[in-house]
Structures are given as structure tokens and as C-alpha cells.
Amino acid sequence: MIHSKKQGSLIIISGTTCAGKGTVVQELLKRNENLCLSVSYTSRAPRDGEQEGKDYYFVSKENFEKKIAANDFLEYAYVHNSNYYGTPKKEVKDLLNDGKDVILEIEVQGAQLVKQLFPETILIFVMAPSMTEIKKRIIARGQESKEQMIKRFQTAYQEINEIPKYNYVVINDEVSKAVSKIEAILISEKCRVDRIEEIAVENQEEIIHEFLMDKDFDNSNSFQIKG
Numbered sequence: 667m668i669h670s671k672k673q674g675s676l677i678i679i680s681g682t683t684c685a686g687k688g689t690v691v692q693e694l695l696k697r698n699e700n701l702c703l704s705v706s707y708t709s710r711a712p713r714d715g716e717q718e719g720k721d722y723y724f725v726s727k728e729n730f731e732k733k734i735a736a737n738d739f740l741e742y743a744y745v746h747n748s749n750y751y752g753t754p755k756k757e758v759k760d761l762l763n764d765g766k767d768v769i770l771e772i773e774v775q776g777a778q779l780v781k782q783l784f785p786e787t788i789l790i791f792v793m794a795p796s797m798t799e800i801k802k803r804i805i806a807r808g809q810e811s812k813e814q815m816i817k818r819f820q821t822a823y824q825e826i827n828e829i830p831k832y833n834y835v836v837i838n839d840e841v842s843k844a845v846s847k848i849e850a851i852l853i854s855e856k857c858r859v860d861r862i863e864e865i866a867v868e869n870q871e872e873i874i875h876e877f878l879m880d881k882d883f884d885n886s887n888s889f890q891i892k893g
Contacts, residue, residue, distance in 0.1 A: 674700070674766040675855060676758070676784050678777045679848075681792035682822040684803035686838045690792055691771050693845045698852075703769050704758050707733065707742075710749035723754075740783060741776035753780070767852070774828045788855055789832040790848060795839040797822070 681687035695701055705719060709727040718724055725733075730750045734742060742752030753770055761768045770780065781787050794800045800822050804815050829835055834851050838844040855861070 672765050674762045674764070674768060675852070676762060676768050676770070676780070676787045677701075677852065678770045678772060678780060678787055678789050679792060680772060680774055680777050680789070680825075680832070681838075682794060682800060682825045683818045684800050684807075684822075685792045685794045686841065686844075687771060687792040689841055690836075690838055690844050690848070691769055693841055694769070694848060697845065698767075698849070700765075701767050701769060702761060703771065704753055704761070706772075707739070707752045707754060708749060740770075741772065741779040743773065743776055774825055774831070778831060786860075788851070789834070790851065791829050791832040791835045792838050792844065793826070793829075793835060795837055 679687055679691055691703060695703060705721070705723060707723045707725055707730060709725060709730040712718070712722070712724050716722065727750065730742075730752065733739060733752070734750075738755055739752040740755045740758060742750060744750055753772060753776065758768055758770070770777075772780070777787075777789055781789060794803065797819075801819060804810075804818055810818070834848075836844050836847045836851075
């Protein structure tokens, strides 16, 4: 009787550095067929193992700036004064209109820009269990200088202050548990009253309802109160 909106949900997953949000997103995609990940554009070169159209759409800085001028992005950022990253507008809208639930794995600043364009966006913030754990994970990567690691750690503190701007926060102490929590969030969001498009009663159901009501009234005399 209840017809929900056909349009898919837009889901933003952000988090502190080393929160494991990428791992959580990949597990979500494996477990849920209707979920898909929006592929971002970037002006940086591909890294070893990265695939065009799967990890990113790789374009030159000049082409990226042309897309900015053409208003092709929902949001974009110039990261670490070196490379652009942006979320394509048309691709996301097409997926939503097809009924797909779309995940954007983006940073805090971009999340707020998208929320302005799509007020119904579901914002989820993924956190590591503690700042101590973040520090351990940064060091374990072993890919950056001491100065870069300190900057990442400081950024994590700044990002945590943005949590009140999100709808939900999930602690990623164990990937499977974090994924289950996000799945529960998405199920509850589908049940929101404001996602109902219409409430309709089929003709046959109306007939059966009326028949049952009439029967109850007809048999009302058979019920007697014994004193």
C-alpha cells in the first residue's frame, strides 16, 4: 500500500585519516547490490594498480579546470596545493534517478557543499577507535615524512570537530561491525515517512476490507455480554 520514492539515496561517508573508511566502503559495496560508488575525477597521475574509471577518472589539470568552468562537479577541492579532486554531477544524478543508492567517499568540506545541493543526503562520519590508534596507523603506513605525519594527525583533530555537521557517527573498531551499523542506518533511512511518495489501497483490498467490516456488523448481535 505504501509506495516509496523511486529515486535512490545519496550517502556521504567521510572520516579522519586512517579511519579505514575506504575498507568499510568496499565491504559495503560487496554486501549490497543496490549500492554504488561515485567515481571521482582527479588531476593527479595514476598510482600503481589504479584503474581508469574504477579508482578515478584521470584528467590533466587543464581539463579539470575546464570542467570546473562548465559547472560539471557537485564539489571539488584542490588538495595539498598539488592536485584537484571532484565529484561528477551528471553521473551521480543519473544513478540516483535510476534508483541506485550512491556513496560519495569525500572530505568534510565537500560533504557540506553536497548537502546544500541535496538536503536529503545522508552524512556518515567514520572514526578510528582512538587518536592513539590513528597515530599507530599513520606510523604503520611508513609512506610519509615526520612533518607529513604530524600534519595528518593535526588534520584528524580538526576533522573530528566537524562531527556535529553529520547525521551519524560510526566507530570502525572492527570492519564487519562498522559495516553492519551503516547498513542498519541505511535501512532505517529507507523507512522514513518523508521517503513515501504515496499511500494507495488497491481495489481488491478495498473490497475485502469493506466485506470484513460488513460481516462484523452483521454478526454484532451474536456477541452477548454476560453479567
